[in-house]
Amino acid sequence: MRIVIIGAGEVGFHIASELEREGHDLVIIEQNEARVSELQTRLDVLAVTGDGCDPTILQQNGVGSADLLFAVSNNDPANMLAALTARRLGVGRCVARLGSDHHGENPLITEDPGIVPLYPERLVAEEIFGLTRVPGASRAHFFADGRLVLLAARPSRKAAIYKKPLKELEGPEGWILSGIRRTDGMVIPRGDSVLRKGDLLYAVGRTESVPEYLASIGVESQPTRRVVIAGGGQVGYWLSKLLVGREVAVTIIQRSEQRAFDLAAEIPGALVLRGDATDPAVLREARVGDADYFVASTQDDEANILSSLLARELGCRNDVALYHRPEFANVLQAVRIDLPISPRLMVAGHILKMVHGREVLGMDLVAGGVAEVVEFEVRPRARALKGALIELDFPRSAIASAIIRGDELHMPGGDFRFQVGDRVLVFTLTDSLAALEKLFRER
Amino acid sequence: MNYRGILFLLGRLLLALTAALAAPTIVAYVHRGEDWWSFLYAGLLAGVVGITLERTFAQPKNFPFGRREAFVLVAAAWVTASLVGALPYIFHYGISFWIDAIFESTSGFTTTGASIMTDIEGQPRGILLWRSLSHWLGGMGIIVLGIAVLPKLAIGGMELLGAEAPGPVTEKLTPRIAQTAKALWGIYALLTAAVALTLWLLGVGSFDAINHAFSTIATAGFSTLDASVGGFNRPAVEMVIVVFMILAGANFALHFQLLRGRPGPLFRDAEFRLYLTVIASATVLIAADLMINGGVGSLLEAVRLSSFQSTAIVTTTGFSTADFDQWPHFSRALLFLLMFVGGCAGSTSGSVKVVRGMIVLKKLAIDLKRLVRPRAVYPIRIGKRAIPEGVVTSVTTFMLLFVSIFAAGGLILSLMGLDMVTAYSASAAALGNIGPGQGLVGPAQNYAVLPGAAKLLLTGMMIVGRLELYTVLVLFFLGWRRP
Numbered sequence: 001m002r003i004v005i006i007g008a009g010e011v012g013f014h015i016a017s018e019l020e021r022e023g024h025d026l027v028i029i030e031q032n033e034a035r036v037s038e039l040q041t042r043l044d045v046l047a048v049t050g051d052g053c054d055p056t057i058l059q060q061n062g063v064g065s066a067d068l069l070f071a072v073s074n075n076d077p078a079n080m081l082a083a084l085t086a087r088r089l090g091v092g093r094c095v096a097r098l099g100s101d102h103h104g105e106n107p108l109i110t111e112d113p114g115i116v117p118l119y120p121e122r123l124v125a126e127e128i129f130g131l132t133r134v135p136g137a138s139r140a141h142f143f144a145d146g147r148l149v150l151l152a153a154r155p156s157r158k159a160a161i162y163k164k165p166l167k168e169l170e171g172p173e174g175w176i177l178s179g180i181r182r183t184d185g186m187v188i189p190r191g192d193s194v195l196r197k198g199d200l201l202y203a204v205g206r207t208e209s210v211p212e213y214l215a216s217i218g219v220e221s222q223p224t225r226r227v228v229i230a231g232g233g234q235v236g237y238w239l240s241k242l243l244v245g246r247e248v249a250v251t252i253i254q255r256s257e258q259r260a261f262d263l264a265a266e267i268p269g270a271l272v273l274r275g276d277a278t279d280p281a282v283l284r285e286a287r288v289g290d291a292d293y294f295v296a297s298t299q300d301d302e303a304n305i306l307s308s309l310l311a312r313e314l315g316c317r318n319d320v321a322l323y324h325r326p327e328f329a330n331v332l333q334a335v336r337i338d339l340p341i342s343p344r345l346m347v348a349g350h351i352l353k354m355v356h357g358r359e360v361l362g363m364d365l366v367a368g369g370v371a372e373v374v375e376f377e378v379r380p381r382a383r384a385l386k387g388a389l390i391e392l393d394f395p396r397s398a399i400a401s402a403i404i405r406g407d408e409l410h411m412p413g414g415d416f417r418f419q420v421g422d423r424v425l426v427f428t429l430t431d432s433l434a435a436l437e438k439l440f441r442e443r
Numbered sequence: 444m445n446y447r448g449i450l451f452l453l454g455r456l457l458l459a460l461t462a463a464l465a466a467p468t469i470v471a472y473v474h475r476g477e478d479w480w481s482f483l484y485a486g487l488l489a490g491v492v493g494i495t496l497e498r499t500f501a502q503p504k505n506f507p508f509g510r511r512e513a514f515v516l517v518a519a520a521w522v523t524a525s526l527v528g529a530l531p532y533i534f535h536y537g538i539s540f541w542i543d544a545i546f547e548s549t550s551g552f553t554t555t556g557a558s559i560m561t562d563i564e565g566q567p568r569g570i571l572l573w574r575s576l577s578h579w580l581g582g583m584g585i586i587v588l589g590i591a592v593l594p595k596l597a598i599g600g601m602e603l604l605g606a607e608a609p610g611p612v613t614e615k616l617t618p619r620i621a622q623t624a625k626a627l628w629g630i631y632a633l634l635t636a637a638v639a640l641t642l643w644l645l646g647v648g649s650f651d652a653i654n655h656a657f658s659t660i661a662t663a664g665f666s667t668l669d670a671s672v673g674g675f676n677r678p679a680v681e682m683v684i685v686v687f688m689i690l691a692g693a694n695f696a697l698h699f700q701l702l703r704g705r706p707g708p709l710f711r712d713a714e715f716r717l718y719l720t721v722i723a724s725a726t727v728l729i730a731a732d733l734m735i736n737g738g739v740g741s742l743l744e745a746v747r748l749s750s751f752q753s754t755a756i757v758t759t760t761g762f763s764t765a766d767f768d769q770w771p772h773f774s775r776a777l778l779f780l781l782m783f784v785g786g787c788a789g790s791t792s793g794s795v796k797v798v799r800g801m802i803v804l805k806k807l808a809i810d811l812k813r814l815v816r817p818r819a820v821y822p823i824r825i826g827k828r829a830i831p832e833g834v835v836t837s838v839t840t841f842m843l844l845f846v847s848i849f850a851a852g853g854l855i856l857s858l859m860g861l862d863m864v865t866a867y868s869a870s871a872a873a874l875g876n877i878g879p880g881q882g883l884v885g886p887a888q889n890y891a892v893l894p895g896a897a898k899l900l901l902t903g904m905m906i907v908g909r910l911e912l913y914t915v916l917v918l919f920f921l922g923w924r925r926p
Binding site: 254257260261263264265268271272273274275282285 | 816817818819820821822824827829832
């Protein structure tokens with residue numbers, strides 16, 4: 001596919017490297033010359049210096065024949081203008097990165113189905129918000145308007161779930177254990193698999209029964225009542241809005257005086273403290289000690305790690321830290337940050353979804369990309385309609401975790417039969433994707 | 444400092460006052476009052492001085508008009524108007540009457556409504572009309588009027604408007620300031636016409652109807668009757684005036700929205716809602732006090748009295764339907780406190796204004812909260828809007844200044860031999876542009892008995908209060924000698 005990327009900042013560069021790896025032809029337009037030459041040396045792409053809103057530059061670089069365009073600079077109006085211009089030049093789909101929802105509601109954007117707004121900061125905020133709704137889990141992703149959840153959780157070492165094959169265990173109704181992550185890789189569980197201590201479990205089930213499921217694997221979960229957020233940037237802003245909407249008490253720590261005032265003015269329900277989140281006195285004033293979550297969401301990775309550690313020291317139950325530099329992943333693991341989150345991996349998942357045109361979720365769940373959660377729609381005359389689930393030639397390294405049929409949710413057993421139009425959530429190792437495609441597609 | 448520009452504009456103002464003086468001249472002449480020549484002389488004098496100033500300081504080509512000029516011009520304009528307005532009284536009642544004349548005129552323009560006249564119904568019609576007309580001219584602001592009719596004033600007009608308009612923040616309603624001023628005066632004239640017409644339809648004589656309309660919409664207080672509005676002794680008339688006093692005490696920007704077919708802002712406005720709540724609560728409390736301690740038998744009568752008086756004091760109109768000085772202690776004490784409420788910002792009312800009270804009370808609560816969390820950022824919200832820190836500070840300073848000036852005024856008046864109730868209530872009534880106080884200056888009394896020095900002090904306080912303190916006080920800090 002021929003893909004154009006405008007703006008090679010953090011998001012743009014990351015998209016470029018993902019897409020280049022997948023073998024797409026990339027044209028990147030960036031204003032900063034130094035960035036351009038860096039791109040040229042690091043990636044096999046066509047990098048051009050120039051203004052992505054300039055129609056001449058777009059035309060010269062053959063944007064008209066591109067299949068997809070990403071306008072992902074950090075300037076909302078510039079991204080909008082670039083996307084609108086590209087649409088006129090004949091690009092089928094344009095993704096415009098936006099920071100503020102005022103721009104997303106602009107009729108120029110909403111009335112053109114070929115322009116897809118992308119809010120990276122909001123995606124990250126939604127992901128963290130999802131986590132706070134399933135305390136005890138280390139990851140959560142919601143489907144079907146929030147009624148269905150995929151969560152990752154590490155069972156308690158004392159839970160009575162070890163040493164017996166899975167089919168002999170009694171779990172709560174409506175939950176399907178879909179993946180087991182071990183130090184030696186990802187395993188798709190079968191009835192005779194046995195859990196080991198230290199496994200990370202991926203399970204799909206109904207949102208309302210999350211506490212029961214977590215209890216069954218010995219994980220305590222108290223509803224989230226208070227969250228402290230360090231950093232009032234876009235992520236902090238969106239997250240506080242979501243939390244305040246759910247009546248969770250929010251405290252934001254923000255260093256800049258002006259931004260602190262603006263946040264306090266814009267989010268009436270939140271308490272804003274002005275100060276440095278790496279200062280224990282500030283954290284104490286924010287009462288992190290009795291907060292359910294501490295979210296370090298500043299742009300500064302070192303500060304995020306440090307403040308998360310301080311928050312835990314002061315007694316915070318769960319600490320979430322954002323990190324932007326991939327090489328810090330191991331550091332965060334080493335210092336045992338409960339929930340490290342990489343915005344770039346998260347956003348990349350969404351970008352790839354747009355490129356592939358299918359639901360690819362949980363990129364960040366399974367680092368290294370060995371497994372994915374994919375949503376398939378059952379097409380008419382698909383192989384999947386031939387018989388009950390157990391009779392189908394379903395790949396062994398994949399598991400059908402849930403079926404969304406109109407308003408109903410189904411947790412499939414062996415005797416489940418698919419219908420045309422069912423949306424099937426499949427947890428799969430990447431090598432089975434092709435086989436799954438065959439199963440659900442029209443013959 | 445652009446003195447030429449200021450004098451030129453004052454000349455223009457004098458010409459405008461000449462035009463205004465024509466109205467009472469004609470009315471007095473038609474009614475064969477012997478006062479008509481007083482108005483004629485005053486008008487001629489103002490006209491001659493006005494033309495001279497205007498010609499001498501003919502408008503220079505470049506017209507540097509900044510904040511300094513704005514403050515000086517606004518203060519000077521109000522003093523000039525008050526002095527010119529005193530001329531007819533001096534010509535009619537004699538030169539020995541000069542302090543009283545200035546007092547009456549200033550009380551008129553600043554919409555205070557405190558009078559030194561004892562026998563109002565015995566005065567000629569020209570004089571009565573001039574009293575109400577000065578209210579009406581001062582109510583929306585003579586500078587606002589100037590901006591509306593004189594396009595030249597539009598330069599630096601926002602500063603001028605800010606220096607004169609009531610409320611902590613001045614907003615334009617339309618892109619052009621002259622349009623804003625026209626819109627304000629249009630609404631003002633419309634409301635006035637509505638009162639006059641309603642009163643006339645209720646059977647009030649046309650002269651009384653017009654005069655009370657001027658006084659009501661300017662939230663001023665001069666009446667054509669000795670017993671103020673109580674003189675009509677008609678509940679329907681009182682209720683009409685109550686409704687229009689409330690409207691005149693609301694922000695005119697809200698009326699502007701309403702007339703454009705958007706009633707939403709009026710009912711969602713936090714200040715307007717609190718303003719109504721204050722009036723309603725005061726009505727209930729005073730009615731209860733009147734029934735329990737005041738010997739008023741019927742509930743209806745108690746509500747009639749208390750609603751009128753609460754509204755008249757909160758909106759700083761200062762009409763009365765009863766001698767509330769004779770009411771029980773609680774009612775008197777509450778009415779005294781209500782003198783410090785005032786209507787909404789951007790209205791014709793005086794005193795502190797509801798929104799300032801809201802801001803200061805919220806600031807108080809926030810400062811207490813901050814003792815526990817010193818780093819917390821708590822914005823002060825009025826409705827959904829957060830008030831910038833700078834405005835909050837200036838409002839706090841305003842309150843402090845207001846109370847200080849009130850206290851100093853009361854103290855000096857007591858030094859002149861007035862009792863405490865009289866001294867402090869007169870101080871608040873003048874500074875808040877309300878009118879009647881309590882004690883010797885109560886609603887059934889008047890300011891005639893006060894010593895001359897006290898009258899001059901109160902005159903000054905009325906102008907300081909009308910221009911919301913800063914515009915006058917800043918004159919002492921302009922740095923006159925520095926270039």
